[in-house]
Amino acid sequence: MDVYRSALVVLSAAGRDSTVLDDPVSHARALVGADVQAVATALIEPWRETGGDVMWHDDPRRPPGLAALGPAAPLLLWTRGRVPDGEYVSIVGSRNCTSYGQRVTADLAKTAAGQGRVVVSGGAHGIDAAAHTAALSVGGRTVVYLAGGAGRIYPEDHHGLFRRAAQSGAVIWEHPPSVPVRKESFLVRNRLIAATGTTTVVVEAAERSGALNTGRTAADLGRLVLAVPGPVGASTSAGTNRAIADGWAAILLGPQDLNQLLGSLPTSV
Numbered sequence: 001m002d003v004y005r006s007a008l009v010v011l012s013a014a015g016r017d018s019t020v021l022d023d024p025v026s027h028a029r030a031l032v033g034a035d036v037q038a039v040a041t042a043l044i045e046p047w048r049e050t051g052g053d054v055m056w057h058d059d060p061r062r063p064p065g066l067a068a069l070g071p072a073a074p075l076l077l078w079t080r081g082r083v084p085d086g087e088y089v090s091i092v093g094s095r096n097c098t099s100y101g102q103r104v105t106a107d108l109a110k111t112a113a114g115q116g117r118v119v120v121s122g123g124a125h126g127i128d129a130a131a132h133t134a135a136l137s138v139g140g141r142t143v144v145y146l147a148g149g150a151g152r153i154y155p156e157d158h159h160g161l162f163r164r165a166a167q168s169g170a171v172i173w174e175h176p177p178s179v180p181v182r183k184e185s186f187l188v189r190n191r192l193i194a195a196t197g198t199t200t201v202v203v204e205a206a207e208r209s210g211a212l213n214t215g216r217t218a219a220d221l222g223r224l225v226l227a228v229p230g231p232v233g234a235s236t237s238a239g240t241n242r243a244i245a246d247g248w249a250a251i252l253l254g255p256q257d258l259n260q261l262l263g264s265l266p267t268s269v
Contacts, residue, residue, distance in 0.1 A: 003025055004024065006041070008024055011031070011075055047176065050082055052079065053150070065197065068195050081169055083169070086141070087262075088196050090218065091112070092121055092127060098236055108254075108258055112140075118169060120145070122147075122186070125163060127204060143170050143196070144169075144171045145173075146171060146172070149178055149180065190214040191217050191253060202226070202239070202240050215227065224250070226250050226251075227250070227252060
């Protein structure tokens with residue numbers, strides 16, 4: 001591994017993004033001194049020895065939508081599994097979802113995966129887990145973006161789900177194993193979910209929530225954002241109802257709508 005790529009590993013561990021690509025070696029040496037390659041090797045080799053992979057910022061295997069993040073694009077992706085080819089659909093929502101939200105999510109994810117699309121989400125309890133599980137149940141492919149450093153499993157009771165996801169698609173982290181999960185890690189991670197999908201579907205979300213943040217980020221990137229309406233006055237649907245009312249998300253009434261909308265879109269971003 002040359003000094004340039006070693007510098008990217010060091011900077012990934014420091015939580016940096018593509019804004020440092022002008023001179024990564026100098027930035028890395030400012031953090032760890034002259035021996036950038038030794039520090040990078042100590043981070044990357046144990047990960048590779050356990051079967052993990054690393055994708056650099058210029059790796060053609062990366063989801064193409066990430067390029068839309070510009071300077072905020074991740075320097076590296078630390079992965080298990082194989083990042084699938086094809087069209088990506090991001091499906092997100094509340095951890096504290098309703099049974100209605102879970103049913104709708106399952107129907108949407110099965111429809112998308114059954115049509116050969118890759119279902120993307122963040123691996124959390126609730127809507128995220130329902131989306132991954134439903135995609136896998138029909139033999140589909142799914143990608144999980146997790147917060148924190150590579151190999152960190154959160155929630156801890158999703159080991160089995162993430163293992164199955166890596167067999168069909170990939171589990172992806174932005175940073176190496178040394179990086180802890182912090183509160184802000186989830187919002188930072190959400191931009192990857194938003195950028196990866198040609199379309200983002202928000203099933204249930206409160207007015208202040210990570211799922212709504214993901215949808216808003218996708219809209220800012222020019223992606224199609226779809227929101228599932230819910231009962232008036234229900235806190236679990238307050239965010240999705242407001243997104244529809246404000247006009248930055250289109251209303252989604254079910255799997256048939258999703259198929260029609262996806263069929264009218266280009267297959268790459």
